[in-house]
Amino acid sequence: MSKEFAVIGLGRFGGSICRELSNEGMDVLAIDKNEDRVNEFKNIASHAVIADSTDEETLKELGIKNIEHVIVAIGDNIQASILTTVILTDLHIKKITVKANNDYHEKILNRIGANQVVHPERDMGKRIAHSIISNNILDY
Ligand code: ATP
Numbered sequence: 342m343s344k345e346f347a348v349i350g351l352g353r354f355g356g357s358i359c360r361e362l363s364n365e366g367m368d369v370l371a372i373d374k375n376e377d378r379v380n381e382f383k384n385i386a387s388h389a390v391i392a393d394s395t396d397e398e399t400l401k402e403l404g405i406k407n408i409e410h411v412i413v414a415i416g417d418n419i420q421a422s423i424l425t426t427v428i429l430t431d432l433h434i435k436k437i438t439v440k441a442n443n444d445y446h447e448k449i450l451n452r453i454g455a456n457q458v459v460h461p462e463r464d465m466g467k468r469i470a471h472s473i474i475s476n477n478i479l480d481y
Contacts, residue, residue, distance in 0.1 A: 355414025357398040394425040430454035
Protein backbone atom coordinates (compact mmCIF):
# COMPACT_ATOMS: atom_id res chain seq x y z
CA MET A 342 0.00 0.00 0.00
CA SER A 343 1.35 3.46 -0.87
CA LYS A 344 2.09 5.74 2.05
CA GLU A 345 0.20 8.99 2.34
CA PHE A 346 2.07 12.30 2.28
CA ALA A 347 1.21 15.98 2.09
CA VAL A 348 3.61 18.62 0.80
CA ILE A 349 2.86 22.20 1.81
CA GLY A 350 4.67 24.80 -0.35
CA LEU A 351 5.48 23.88 -3.93
CA GLY A 352 8.61 25.97 -4.53
CA ARG A 353 11.82 24.40 -5.87
CA PHE A 354 12.35 22.27 -2.75
CA GLY A 355 8.75 21.28 -2.00
CA GLY A 356 8.05 20.80 -5.69
CA SER A 357 10.99 18.44 -6.05
CA ILE A 358 9.88 16.40 -3.00
CA CYS A 359 6.37 16.23 -4.39
CA ARG A 360 7.60 15.05 -7.82
CA GLU A 361 9.87 12.36 -6.40
CA LEU A 362 7.30 10.96 -3.97
CA SER A 363 4.71 10.88 -6.76
CA ASN A 364 7.18 9.20 -9.17
CA GLU A 365 7.75 6.54 -6.53
CA GLY A 366 4.03 5.81 -6.48
CA MET A 367 3.23 7.55 -3.19
CA ASP A 368 -0.09 9.18 -2.54
CA VAL A 369 0.65 12.92 -2.29
CA LEU A 370 -1.59 15.81 -1.38
CA ALA A 371 0.09 18.96 -2.77
CA ILE A 372 -0.86 22.26 -1.15
CA ASP A 373 0.08 25.83 -2.00
CA LYS A 374 -1.67 29.18 -1.66
CA ASN A 375 -0.51 30.12 -5.16
CA GLU A 376 -2.86 28.96 -7.92
CA ASP A 377 -0.18 28.78 -10.64
CA ARG A 378 2.02 26.56 -8.48
CA VAL A 379 -0.92 24.27 -7.72
CA ASN A 380 -1.82 24.00 -11.41
CA GLU A 381 1.72 22.80 -12.15
CA PHE A 382 1.13 19.82 -9.86
CA LYS A 383 -2.40 18.88 -10.93
CA ASN A 384 -1.11 16.05 -13.13
CA ILE A 385 1.74 15.05 -10.86
CA ALA A 386 0.34 14.70 -7.33
CA SER A 387 -2.67 12.59 -6.39
CA HIS A 388 -4.45 15.78 -5.31
CA ALA A 389 -3.36 19.42 -5.68
CA VAL A 390 -5.24 22.14 -3.82
CA ILE A 391 -5.03 25.89 -3.33
CA ALA A 392 -5.01 26.57 0.40
CA ASP A 393 -3.38 28.74 3.05
CA SER A 394 -1.80 26.33 5.52
CA THR A 395 -1.92 28.90 8.32
CA ASP A 396 -5.68 28.38 8.44
CA GLU A 397 -6.34 25.45 10.79
CA GLU A 398 -9.94 24.91 9.65
CA THR A 399 -8.84 24.61 6.01
CA LEU A 400 -6.22 22.01 6.92
CA LYS A 401 -8.82 20.05 8.89
CA GLU A 402 -11.26 20.18 5.96
CA LEU A 403 -8.51 18.79 3.72
CA GLY A 404 -8.30 15.76 6.01
CA ILE A 405 -4.70 16.47 6.97
CA LYS A 406 -5.27 14.54 10.24
CA ASN A 407 -5.35 11.27 8.30
CA ILE A 408 -2.00 11.87 6.60
CA GLU A 409 0.99 10.02 8.01
CA HIS A 410 3.77 12.38 6.98
CA VAL A 411 3.53 16.10 6.22
CA ILE A 412 6.40 18.06 4.66
CA VAL A 413 6.36 21.84 5.21
CA ALA A 414 8.39 23.49 2.47
CA ILE A 415 7.43 27.12 2.90
CA GLY A 416 10.56 29.02 2.04
CA ASP A 417 10.81 32.70 2.82
CA ASN A 418 7.80 33.20 5.03
CA ILE A 419 9.18 31.98 8.36
CA GLN A 420 6.10 33.10 10.25
CA ALA A 421 3.83 31.00 8.01
CA SER A 422 6.19 28.03 8.33
CA ILE A 423 6.15 28.23 12.14
CA LEU A 424 2.39 28.71 12.38
CA THR A 425 1.75 25.81 9.99
CA THR A 426 4.05 23.57 12.06
CA VAL A 427 2.27 24.52 15.31
CA ILE A 428 -1.10 23.67 13.75
CA LEU A 429 0.23 20.31 12.53
CA THR A 430 1.66 19.41 15.95
CA ASP A 431 -1.66 20.41 17.58
CA LEU A 432 -3.40 18.05 15.17
CA HIS A 433 -1.00 15.24 16.25
CA ILE A 434 0.34 14.50 12.78
CA LYS A 435 2.60 11.43 13.10
CA LYS A 436 5.61 12.79 11.23
CA ILE A 437 6.35 16.43 10.36
CA THR A 438 9.37 17.40 8.28
CA VAL A 439 10.05 21.12 7.92
CA LYS A 440 12.47 23.09 5.78
CA ALA A 441 14.41 25.67 7.82
CA ASN A 442 15.77 28.87 6.35
CA ASN A 443 18.34 29.65 9.02
CA ASP A 444 19.61 28.48 12.42
CA TYR A 445 17.05 30.46 14.45
CA HIS A 446 14.23 29.06 12.35
CA GLU A 447 15.64 25.54 12.88
CA LYS A 448 15.84 26.03 16.66
CA ILE A 449 12.23 27.20 16.87
CA LEU A 450 11.00 24.34 14.67
CA ASN A 451 12.72 21.80 16.93
CA ARG A 452 11.21 23.46 20.03
CA ILE A 453 7.67 23.40 18.69
CA GLY A 454 7.74 19.71 17.84
CA ALA A 455 8.86 19.22 14.23
CA ASN A 456 10.13 15.61 13.96
CA GLN A 457 12.69 16.40 11.30
CA VAL A 458 14.16 19.76 10.35
CA VAL A 459 16.08 20.05 7.09
CA HIS A 460 18.27 22.86 5.90
CA PRO A 461 18.76 21.86 2.25
CA GLU A 462 21.31 24.46 1.14
CA ARG A 463 23.53 23.94 4.20
CA ASP A 464 23.14 20.14 4.26
CA MET A 465 23.87 19.81 0.55
CA GLY A 466 26.90 22.13 0.89
CA LYS A 467 28.27 19.85 3.63
CA ARG A 468 27.69 16.70 1.58
CA ILE A 469 29.34 18.15 -1.49
CA ALA A 470 32.33 19.38 0.54
CA HIS A 471 32.79 15.86 1.97
CA SER A 472 32.43 14.23 -1.42
CA ILE A 473 35.02 16.65 -2.84
CA ILE A 474 37.42 15.69 -0.03
CA SER A 475 36.90 11.94 -0.47
CA ASN A 476 37.25 12.15 -4.27
CA ASN A 477 40.50 14.08 -3.84
CA ILE A 478 41.81 11.43 -1.45
CA LEU A 479 41.12 8.75 -4.07
CA ASP A 480 42.71 10.88 -6.80
CA TYR A 481 46.10 11.27 -5.14
P1 ATP B 1 12.64 27.21 -2.61
O1 ATP B 1 13.47 27.90 -1.55
O2 ATP B 1 12.33 25.79 -2.31
O3 ATP B 1 13.09 27.46 -4.01
P2 ATP B 1 10.81 29.24 -2.92
O4 ATP B 1 11.95 30.17 -3.00
O5 ATP B 1 9.87 29.14 -4.06
O6 ATP B 1 11.24 27.81 -2.54
P3 ATP B 1 8.88 30.43 -1.30
O7 ATP B 1 8.33 30.98 -2.56
O8 ATP B 1 9.17 31.37 -0.18
O9 ATP B 1 10.10 29.55 -1.55
O10 ATP B 1 7.81 29.37 -0.69
C1 ATP B 1 7.55 28.15 -1.25
C2 ATP B 1 6.08 28.02 -1.58
O11 ATP B 1 5.31 28.09 -0.39
C3 ATP B 1 5.52 29.09 -2.53
O12 ATP B 1 5.00 28.45 -3.67
C4 ATP B 1 4.44 29.78 -1.72
O13 ATP B 1 3.31 30.13 -2.49
C5 ATP B 1 4.09 28.70 -0.69
N1 ATP B 1 3.51 29.25 0.53
C6 ATP B 1 4.00 30.27 1.28
N2 ATP B 1 3.19 30.50 2.33
C7 ATP B 1 2.17 29.58 2.25
C8 ATP B 1 1.01 29.32 3.04
N3 ATP B 1 0.73 30.01 4.13
N4 ATP B 1 0.18 28.32 2.65
C9 ATP B 1 0.45 27.59 1.54
N5 ATP B 1 1.53 27.79 0.75
C10 ATP B 1 2.38 28.78 1.09
